Amino acid sequence: MTDADAAMQARIAMRSASRLKLGLFGANCSSGRAVTTVPERWSGSWADNVRLARMADEAGLEFMLPVGRWKGYGGETDYQGATFETVNWASGLLANTKRLTVFGTVHAPLLHPIIAAKEFVTADHIGEGRFGLNVVCGWNEGEFEMFGVQQRDHETRYEYAQEWLDAIKMMWTGGDDFDFDGRFIKLKKVRAKPKPYGGTRPIIMNAGASPTGRAFAVRNCDALFVATKRATIEECRGIVQKARDLGRENGRDIGVYTIGVVVCRPTAKEAHDYYRHCMLDNADWPAVDNIMALQRVKREEYSADEYDKLRNDFANGLGGLPIVGSPDDVARDLATLCEAGFTGIALSLVNYLDELPYFCDEVLPRLERAGVRAKV
Numbered sequence: 001m002t003d004a005d006a007a008m009q010a011r012i013a014m015r016s017a018s019r020l021k022l023g024l025f026g027a028n029c030s031s032g033r034a035v036t037t038v039p040e041r042w043s044g045s046w047a048d049n050v051r052l053a054r055m056a057d058e059a060g061l062e063f064m065l066p067v068g069r070w071k072g073y074g075g076e077t078d079y080q081g082a083t084f085e086t087v088n089w090a091s092g093l094l095a096n097t098k099r100l101t102v103f104g105t106v107h108a109p110l111l112h113p114i115i116a117a118k119e120f121v122t123a124d125h126i127g128e129g130r131f132g133l134n135v136v137c138g139w140n141e142g143e144f145e146m147f148g149v150q151q152r153d154h155e156t157r158y159e160y161a162q163e164w165l166d167a168i169k170m171m172w173t174g175g176d177d178f179d180f181d182g183r184f185i186k187l188k189k190v191r192a193k194p195k196p197y198g199g200t201r202p203i204i205m206n207a208g209a210s211p212t213g214r215a216f217a218v219r220n221c222d223a224l225f226v227a228t229k230r231a232t233i234e235e236c237r238g239i240v241q242k243a244r245d246l247g248r249e250n251g252r253d254i255g256v257y258t259i260g261v262v263v264c265r266p267t268a269k270e271a272h273d274y275y276r277h278c279m280l281d282n283a284d285w286p287a288v289d290n291i292m293a294l295q296r297v298k299r300e301e302y303s304a305d306e307y308d309k310l311r312n313d314f315a316n317g318l319g320g321l322p323i324v325g326s327p328d329d330v331a332r333d334l335a336t337l338c339e340a341g342f343t344g345i346a347l348s349l350v351n352y353l354d355e356l357p358y359f360c361d362e363v364l365p366r367l368e369r370a371g372v373r374a375k376v
């Protein structure tokens with residue numbers, strides 16, 4: 001293996017020997033991923049983000065993943081109304097940490113590829129090779145309208161993203177003065193220096209859910225994120241297997257990640273009580289309904305029961321797997337996901353800073369004893 005191959009492998013493993021990688025999802029947004037009105041909900045302030053990243057870094061968590069969001073969802077809290085632009089956010093956090101991989105989540109149609117490539121390289125040098133890219137094509141028409149940009153149809157969105165990423169990869173590796181002559185993107189005599197840190201490139205992830213989105217991910221990315229909602233372990237196994245098989249057909253050994261919402265307390269009762277308090281009794285229901293309307297979830301297409309369940313799932317981290325219970329319960333659930341074949345999971349907490357220390361003190365040692373996590 002060449003030095004560059006080894007460096008790329010280290011990036012993909014996020015420099016960790018743990019079988020299940022752990023990350024934090026959504027801390028760049030006000031309220032994070034919990035659509036709740038409780039006063040302790042996540043501030044999303046810069047000072048809190050820096051404290052959180054340092055804490056995660058010291059505890060040996062592998063990554064932080066932001067949400068690329070330009071417009072809040074309204075409701076009582078204007079859910080995710082205040083968000084940090086994610087590449088700047090990543091650069092700042094990379095400068096404040098030593099081991100953590102920090103992703104930027106970037107809407108391909110909204111950022112010119114030359115600016116994008118340069119921003120990513122800048123973040124990557126600041127983090128000495130720890131920047132990661134989450135490519136998204138966008139789905140929220142209100143956001144595109146705000147930019148004055150026409151959203152492409154679903155298939156063409158991914159065709160554009162393919163060109164965008166091809167152009168960026170050429171800028172990361174190509175020589176001086178190359179032309180790029182795509183269907184959508186035409187660039188002349190491109191110069192892009194420096195190259196990413198250490199002669200490799202940032203790891204790339206995508207969270208496409210449609211067949212076209214999945215095909216894009218397995219063709220181009222090191223990691224695919226899948227939202228599993230309330231899937232059983234057998235269903236999870238199937239999801240992971242399918243994604244890995246698709247990756248192999250494309251000559252890639254793709255990492256498969258999911259997302260979860262953790263409430264961990266000394267007893268299962270305390271955890272479930274708090275979950276109910278935040279996500280049901282004090283959910284920001286008008287914001288939840290706005291999200292569902294934007295995602296075109298129609299009440300008439302579901303039974304009343306199914307619709308209520310779905311609505312609760314949206315309040316709970318927009319559909320992340322709920323991992324609620326005592327430290328034993330939470331460690332067991334995470335170990336089960338590892339057994340199902342997931343490479344990692346991006347977690348959210350109602351108040352990340354208040355709740356992460358207990359998770360690190362109680363859950364991480366259990367995962368180490370179970371052989372799921374390496375000792376830091």
Ligand SMILES: Cc1cc2nc3c(=O)[nH]c(=O)nc-3n(C[C@H](O)[C@H](O)[C@H](O)COP(=O)(O)O)c2cc1C
Nearest residue numbers: 067068105136138139207208209210213225226227
């Ligand atoms: C873990 C995860 C993170 C995502 N992050 C964002 C995001 O920050 N911004 C965004 O516009 N879409 C985001 N998405 C949406 C996906 O990029 C994708 O559009 C969605 O899963 C629908 O798939 P499709 O595009 O194949 O239809 C995310 C999805 C998941 C599961």
